[in-house]
Amino acid sequence: MVWAKLTEGLGESLRRAGWLTDERLGRLELAVPRDPAHGDWTTNLALLLARELSMPPRAVAEKLAAGFPADASTWSSVEVAGPGFLNFTYSDAFLRGLPAAVRAGGETFGHGPHDPGTRVQVEYVSANPTGPLNVVNGRAAAVGAALVRLLEATGHRAEGEFYVNDTGAQVEVFGESLAARFAERAGIERAFPENGYQGEYVRDLGRELPPAEARRALGEPGGSAWFRDHGLELMLERQRSDLDQYGAVFSNWFRESTLHRSGAVARTLEALEERGVVYEAEGARWVRTTAFGDDKDRVVVRSNGVATYLLPDVAYHRDKRARGFRSAIDLWGPDHHGHILPLKAALDALGLEPDFLEVIIVQQVNLLAGGEPVKMSKRAGEFITLRDLMDEVGPDCAKFFFLLRSTSAHLDFDLDLAKQQNDENPTYYVQYAHARIASILRFASERGLEPARGPIPVEAAEERALLRKLAAFPEVVRGAAVAREPHRLPAYLMETAALFHRFYHVCRVVSEDRERSRARIAIVDATRIVLRNGLGLMGVTSPERMERDAESVA
RNA sequence: GCGCCCGUAGCUCAAUUGGAUAGAGCGUUAGCCUCCGGAGCUAAAGGUUACAGGUUCGAUUCCUGUCGGGCGCACCA
Structure with missing residues (x-):
């Protein structure tokens, strides 16, 4: 405003x-x-x-x-x-009227119509459906979901999407691995594939398969396709339920296989050929991405006739554009940054707007326990999953920690700190302010005191400082959205909570002076709304009450 | 060798897309509970922003180079 x-x-x-x-x-x-x-x-x-x-x-x-x-x-x-x-x-008039304005805005205070109706898609997590979600997926989920909310809050029509790589060599190996594990338990001899998926979860999946059908599939030639398909569905269902519990919801789960079935991949190759950027060499077909800023040309169809990852990826992004999105924001893991240039170059060759695709690299996460990095071996299937992390520290702390740092920077995640339910954990600092406010409002309500509705007197410097901060919230939301930097939210909320606590210690809210009480209740209530809205954008809950677990009190 | 991310207080990180005196949390030290939640507050100490140049009214931010850390560089995804 x-x-x-x-x-x-x-x-x-x-x-x-x-x-x-x-x-x-x-x-x-x-x-x-x-x-x-x-x-x-x-x-x-x-x-x-x-x-x-x-x-x-x-x-x-x-x-x-x-x-x-x-x-x-x-x-x-x-x-x-x-x-x-x-x-x-x-002006004083502005600050005096602010609590009423915040109250009027309610849960949309801080939102603004900066890009009304612009359709934006945020693609995030997009983990392979061959294993459980890991902590980087968790970081991406926190950031992606927050970005979707931020974009919506600034007027965009934003959608989150999960791209399922259900095609290719990896899923075949996964199917083989699952078949082998099932056979192993059924006492049937079947070789475990080289470079197969070692994790214990593959055995778990085997137990969830319908046994009779699975046995039949084992006996058939090419029976691993059955295991591949059923395993993928089970794995996806686990990922979906983990993400659901984590608070990352997706408007759409898009499967790579649909691009192959619909002919979109083939059409994309034709489109590239029409643009004259495809050539043959060494038995393969290449795209001249170097003409569009890439540092080398890329193979799109291997000499064995099978497309590389790039072609369906280009088809996928063409599809996004065709679905009417004005821009696509992709959150990728750190091991994918080499693909930005080829993909952008190929999209460029096809004539998409140069700013259509925006890729944000979600940098790696180092888990620390006891001050030491937690060793994770993907090969041996030993890693901390997103579910482990949620069980360990809770979804709120996980998300708060992930959003605390800028997405492009490596993150040290201190498990011991996140587990602690005390003042060393920044998550609780903000949540505590909210719970304390809820408590004050309950206390006031019991005495028949409601927030003042109109302009209020503003006297103390602490009141003024807090109100200034509350007034800045819409700009923080706008800035975080345009810069794609959700980490501005926790920083702002920690500052706001600090100003509130300071205010609380200096300014008695509920007192004998009913008018002043109502004025300060209005300030407190406005602070509640801002904290709640800010935490909401982060996907973190705003508790009305907080209690420590018994073992954490000591 | 080439590319990307990063290098800021003892530790983990910010610094509003080039802004004014570089800020938080943790840790350290010293204080604050007759009253609305002490998961809180106040104060102190802590810096040549890795280093050297450049661009301009102004650089932690942009450019060049050097050093250091991480990750990529496939007819794998």
Whole structure:
């Protein structure tokens, strides 16, 4: 709301100065400065324009400030500061009315119509259906689900999608592995495949198969296809239920096999050929991706006639575009970053918008226990799964920790810390603030005190600081969405919780003074809404009460 | 050898897409409970942002190089 008003007001400033162009307005950057001495909002617009206007930045700023429409309901001052920043300070009227505004916004406070109706797809996790989800999948799930919510909160029509790689050599090996494990238990001789899936979960899956049918399949030539298909379904169902419990919901589970069946893969090859970027060499067919920024050309059809991963992947992204998405955000694991260039190049060759595909690499996670890295061997099937992690630390802590750091940075996940139910665990810091607020509101309600509905008096510095912070929430949401950086949410929420706790220690909420009590209850309630909305975007719960487990009290 | 991510306080990480005096948590030290939840609060200490240049009003951020860590570099996905 404030963001829109500021954009509009500065547009007016530019117009009055005779400098208004769409391009300049598009370059406008608004920010909430970290130092309150620099106002509640700031822009460097004058610094950006000074050069092209051949004027000193401060003179540009003065002119813009003079042309900024007065609005006492929001601003008390517009000042030129430093080398030429424009600093905007909230009026008392704005802060006094803020709790009512937050309350009116309710669960949509913080949301904004920045990209109304733009269809965006976020593809995330997309783990192979040949094994349980691992911790990097868990990180991707936390980030992806948060991104979907952030995009929705900023007006996009966003959908989450899980791409199922149910085709290719890996799933065949998986089917063989499962058949061998089933045979082993049934006392039938059958070789376990080389490089087969060693994990104990394959034996578990074998126990879930319908025994009579499985036995029949064992006897048939090519019977591993039966095990492959049934194993995939069981595995997918496990992944789905884990993710469901984890709070990552997908609008769609897209299977690679449908692209092959529908002919989309073949059509994609034809489309590439029509563009004249396919050639034959060494018995294989290549795409000239080097013409579009790749560092080497890529094989799309092997000499044995089978497509490489790239071709269905290109077909998949064409399909996304054809389904009407304006952009696709893919979250990939760290071992896939080598594929960004080939895929983008191929899409480029097909004429898709250059910014259609956006790939975010979710970096690796190092689990630490007792200060030491937890050893994981995928080969031996020994790894900590997402389910293990949820059982160990709970979904809330897992998600909070995963969202705490920027997605592109490696993450050290301290299991001991996440397990602790005490002040060393940052998850509880924010949740505790919410629970404490709920407690205060219960206490107040028992005394017949409700939040003040209209403008409230704002006296203490702690009240003012907290209100400023609450007012910044919509901008944090907007910024996190456009930058695709969900980690701004926990950072903001920790700051907000800190300001709330400080307020709480200085400002008695429920007192003999009923009017002041109601005013402060309104502040507390507004804080509750912001914390709840922020945690909600992270997929973390906002508890009304918190109790430690008995063993954690010591 | 080439590409990508990263290098910031003792540790784990931020720094609002180039902004103003680089901030949090943990750890360390010293304090705060007659009253709304102490999973809390206050204060102190802690930095040549790996290093050297460059670009400009301004660089942790962008460019070049060096050093160090991780991950990729398939007719596997």
